[in-house]
Amino acid sequence: MAHAAALEIRHLNKQYIVDNQPMPVLENIDLSINPGEFISVVGSSGCGKSTLLRLIIGLEKEYQGEIRVDGQPIVGTSLERGIVFQEHRLFPWLTVEQNIAVSLLNANQSSKSKHDAVHAHIEMVGLKGFENAWPGQLSGGMSQRVAIARALVSRPEILLLDEPFGALDALTRSHLQRELQTILRQEGITAIMVTHDVEEAVYLGDRIVVMEPRPGRIKRVVDVPLARPRDRGSYAFAAIKADVMADFSEVIAPPEPAPPPTHGLSPSWRFSW
Amino acid sequence: MSVISLRKLRRGTTIPALILLAWWAVYAFGITDSKLFVPPGQVLTAAATLSEAGELWPAVGQSLLRAMGGFILGAGIGLIMGVLLGMSSRTERFFSLTLHSVKQVSLFAWLPLISVWFGYEDGSKVVFIALAAFFPVVLNTLEGVGNVPRDWVDVARVSHFTPWQMFARLVLPAALPSIFNGIYLSLVFSWLATLGAEYLLGSGIGLGTLLFESRAEFKMDVVLVGLVLTGFIGFALDIIAKATERRLLRWRENTVGA
Numbered sequence: 001m002a003h004a005a006a007l008e009i010r011h012l013n014k015q016y017i018v019d020n021q022p023m024p025v026l027e028n029i030d031l032s033i034n035p036g037e038f039i040s041v042v043g044s045s046g047c048g049k050s051t052l053l054r055l056i057i058g059l060e061k062e063y064q065g066e067i068r069v070d071g072q073p074i075v076g077t078s079l080e081r082g083i084v085f086q087e088h089r090l091f092p093w094l095t096v097e098q099n100i101a102v103s104l105l106n107a108n109q110s111s112k113s114k115h116d117a118v119h120a121h122i123e124m125v126g127l128k129g130f131e132n133a134w135p136g137q138l139s140g141g142m143s144q145r146v147a148i149a150r151a152l153v154s155r156p157e158i159l160l161l162d163e164p165f166g167a168l169d170a171l172t173r174s175h176l177q178r179e180l181q182t183i184l185r186q187e188g189i190t191a192i193m194v195t196h197d198v199e200e201a202v203y204l205g206d207r208i209v210v211m212e213p214r215p216g217r218i219k220r221v222v223d224v225p226l227a228r229p230r231d232r233g234s235y236a237f238a239a240i241k242a243d244v245m246a247d248f249s250e251v252i253a254p255p256e257p258a259p260p261p262t263h264g265l266s267p268s269w270r271f272s273w
Numbered sequence: 274m275s276v277i278s279l280r281k282l283r284r285g286t287t288i289p290a291l292i293l294l295a296w297w298a299v300y301a302f303g304i305t306d307s308k309l310f311v312p313p314g315q316v317l318t319a320a321a322t323l324s325e326a327g328e329l330w331p332a333v334g335q336s337l338l339r340a341m342g343g344f345i346l347g348a349g350i351g352l353i354m355g356v357l358l359g360m361s362s363r364t365e366r367f368f369s370l371t372l373h374s375v376k377q378v379s380l381f382a383w384l385p386l387i388s389v390w391f392g393y394e395d396g397s398k399v400v401f402i403a404l405a406a407f408f409p410v411v412l413n414t415l416e417g418v419g420n421v422p423r424d425w426v427d428v429a430r431v432s433h434f435t436p437w438q439m440f441a442r443l444v445l446p447a448a449l450p451s452i453f454n455g456i457y458l459s460l461v462f463s464w465l466a467t468l469g470a471e472y473l474l475g476s477g478i479g480l481g482t483l484l485f486e487s488r489a490e491f492k493m494d495v496v497l498v499g500l501v502l503t504g505f506i507g508f509a510l511d512i513i514a515k516a517t518e519r520r521l522l523r524w525r526e527n528t529v530g531a
């Protein structure tokens with residue numbers, strides 16, 4: 001159904017106006033993404049990762065530079081581009097089932113096939129039996145899974161994911177990573193995923209974009225030339241992870257002084273005075 | 274659930290029951306025989322007499338009819354205006370200021386104007402009640418419609434909602450809790466305004482008219498019948514409104530965090 005789309009970002013600059021002052025958030029972003037490619041994006045908090053996704057999905061009108069999908073400049077949002085926001089953003093007045101169906105509302109499908117697709121995705125994210133639950137009755141991780149199903153169910157050409165697995169336990173997380181990978185491969189969907197988990201970035205990404213803050217820039221792009229499915233225990237995997245980690249800790253480490261020695265008390269006692 | 278509401282009911286009825294007991298005791302033990310008040314039994318007799326004479330229920334019916342007519346008119350116009358004005362942030366800011374200032378004019382200050390325009394018959398009473406019902410609905414609707422979280426608007430835009438879908442599937446449900454606050458207040462105000470209108474505009478039958486006429490004739494038992502009925506009807510409206518709200522906002526009931 002969906003064909004893989006190429007994404008081309010050229011000289012992209014974005015600023016927000018804060019207190020009447022322009023504040024640069026993204027500076028000179030250049031990135032070419034091949035059809036069907038999986039891009040992981042890592043970078044410290046506030047470096048503009050979510051803003052980058054907002055621009056690509058078409059929610060921001062004001063920016064300089066170009067964002068092209070298959071050569072065409074983007075105009076607003078499109079059903080061909082889907083997103084899992086950083087927060088789940090479910091409508092509290094709709095059930096789980098209805099929330100997922102929201103992204104098929106304007107899709108060109110029979111209601112039978114919509115219904116089937118919604119149920120297949122509820123099963124995939126492990127929420128069978130919760131079809132008629134209200135979002136207020138779900139845990140954070142369950143809500144996040146509904147949001148993932150909502151984005152996947154419409155089979156977009158380009159899928160954007162903003163820390164989609166952040167609120168999940170390790171088991172559900174690796175299950176959904178595998179499911180996501182399978183669907184993306186099968187359908188040939190191009191994906192960009194923001195994550196704080198470097199291991200996840202290496203496991204899923206064809207390339208890893210490392211960003212640095214103030215203003216948000218691409219520091220470097222790391223290739224992950226490993227065959228899939230990837231073995232997290234392999235030497236090559238560990239080497240790439242360590243390489244990216246080194247980048248990351250440079251950015252994060254300086255403001256944080258090393259914890260003082262705790263004179264024989266266990267680390268959990270550190271805050272007890 | 275049912276246990277809780279039963280306990281709530283018991284807690285809610287304790288004080289009225291005690292007052293009733295004290296009321297009865299004061300007369301039963303001869304502590305007073307004031308003519309400014311009457312024992313509970315006499316109120317019941319008065320109610321029965323009035324009811325048999327065919328005076329009580331038509332009056333109640335007329336009052337309820339006026340209250341509902343005014344409520345539907347005022348709340349309906351308030352809802353429509355609130356939605357239309359709230360959809361644009363510019364009109365919202367402009368009109369909410371205007372409406373908040375107009376609201377400051379005491380409701381009763383409108384009466385002379387209304388009576389000049391609409392006379393002293395049912396027309397002007399309904400207009401007065403509608404005015405009372407209008408403000409809480411229009412202001413709360415305006416606020417609810419104007420404050421739909423941007424995060425949800427993003428979701429709707431990503432799913433390419435049409436303008437109608439934006440309204441029916443996002444704005445309206447998101448604003449519903451706020452709209453309900455307004456409708457609830459509006460219902461309470463409608464009932465208050467009904468009694469006020471019947472008192473101040475006289476003419477025609479109604480619970481308010483009954484109350485104030487019997488006061489003039491010093492029939493304290495009838496006054497108390499009116500008083501108790503007014504309270505009961507207000508109470509019933511309150512329960513109906515709350516039950517409707519719970520039904521329509523079912524999703525708010527079952528919430529882990531709240």
Ligand SMILES: Nc1ncnc2c1ncn2[C@@H]1O[C@H](COP(=O)(O)OP(=O)(O)OP(=O)(O)O)[C@@H](O)[C@H]1O
Nearest residue numbers: 016017018025044045046047048049050051052086
């Ligand atoms: N609507 C806005 N108006 C003004 N400033 C904004 C707005 N949205 C984001 N910013 C600013 O832009 C910068 C980047 O924000 P963004 O949410 O893209 O960061 P992020 O990399 O996603 O961070 P995190 O990892 O914490 O989610 C931040 O400094 C933020 O304060």
Ligand SMILES: [Mg+2]
Nearest residue numbers: 049050086162
């Ligand atoms: Mg973010």
